[in-house]
Amino acid sequence: MSKKIVEAAGRRLSLSNLNKDLYPSYGFTKAHVLEYYRRIADSILPHLKDRALTLKRYPDGTEKDFFFEKRCPVHRPAWVKTAKVIHNEGPMTVCLVNDLETLIWVENLASLELHVPLAKAGSPETPDSIVFDLDPGDKANILDCAKVALILRDLLLQMQLESYAKTSGKKGLHVYVPLNRKEATFEDTKRFSKAVAEVLQRNYPEIVTAKMAKESRIKKVFINWSQNDSAKTMICIYSLRAREKPTVSFPLEWEELEILTRQRDPEKLLIMHSEAVSRVGKNGDLFQEVLTKEQKMPHYL
């Protein structure tokens, strides 16, 4: 057992199993995971702040069992900030990852993936963004998602809405439309995103479906509008993904996405941990506007 006591912001943390290989076929240990999150902390923390964290823990690495944990573990240090949220069966205490020491503590629990809701814990019914989760069906890939994302961007622009894209870190893309006005409810954003998905399906039936059913997704991109829900979470931007390799959910500028779509190399749409750290060092947080830009959701009655 490798154990190490570290200090973060004056708080002592005991880190365990640092040599454990959490991405065995790639050779990426828990120490590497902690180092990644330490270096990306400045960029990821604003996106985690004040949101009910869902931990997705891989205690024995990505090739073994994982489990989701919505409740904040009871053995947490006293300084971990929490919030009470209403869950299906009454109130539940959740972790708020608002600082570096909490992020490091959460990663010491091998929560490789960090999932958060679209709304903050204090205002659970009003999402800060509308999200379009583009998921390629069988025989479709991330390049098809990029194509649909670009059409979606244009459509939203016609409606005076700026949008931002990130990779899921797996096969898909996520398009965010920041609102940040605490006006629209999930009911509003879900209705809007569903109507948008259906319009895209009607106009591009050969590549788009708005239907959940697996068979209707073959060779198509499924626009999952149902993520606009208070009970759902999205993978946080800059979170690692638990695949063979440590890939990251990473923001892409629209121009870059246009270029990559023309190059037709899906691999280039997979951002690895090291690339993530160096690009953030160079360009900063491309998703910053998602947290601050105020936009009014079109309201037609």
Next chain:
Amino acid sequence: MALQEIWNGTVSFSLVAIPVKLVRAVETGRVSFRMLHRKDYSPLARRMYCPKEEKLVPPDEIVRGYEITPDKYIVITEKELESVSPERSRTIEILEFIDIKDVAPVYYDHPYYLVPSKGGEKAYRLLVEVMRRTNKAGLAKFVLREREYLVAVKSTDGALSLITLHYSGEILPDEDLLSKVGTTRSREEKIESEEKSRMKKIIKEMTADFNPDKYADERRKKIMKLLEKKAKDKGTVEAPEIEEEVEEGVVDLVAVLEESMRKVKEHR
């Protein structure tokens, strides 16, 4: 508290007939509410509503349909249903006596009590006593509210209780279950009063192993047969497609989206 009488008739076996009343043994603790109209607290009634025509449907326009696949039905009339329903009966005819311990709890459906009616007290007490001593229960078929039930009549705390049992066809498959049905044991018996021993003798003669497979829900069988026949003779009916009602707000949103989409396509 006076127990509410649900049914009255006789429990009978061999030449014995005991007049009894059936009463509830349990009452669910569920708190129930009536739906009221907020403005004047009038209790509200349920009505059948047709989403396609958007109006209430009067009772004479309602028929029953057995759903075979979504939106595909076999239509059954009240008359046809009546024709397969068992006759209301005035007796709980005990067919055989079984060892109550042989009835796996999974068969228990709902408990009732039987209380003696006028003139039946003595025979009732006798049956309670003998069943208690012999650990036996009577197995009977009994019609309550258009359904024929398989029931067990047994001695409970000095009274007769009646438990409706599930038919074996209703029990979800469990390979071990049927093996749990054991055999009855005979007991040492003392010499008792003539009447008692006569009743005991009958019970003993009528004792059998509990074999739930012997009994089937006849009405269910008949209904299924009727449905098969109707499907063959008359075919099925199909529900019309209901056009999804689009809310007005959404209609406009869709119009705006389509218009935006058209512009996007022009520019691409």
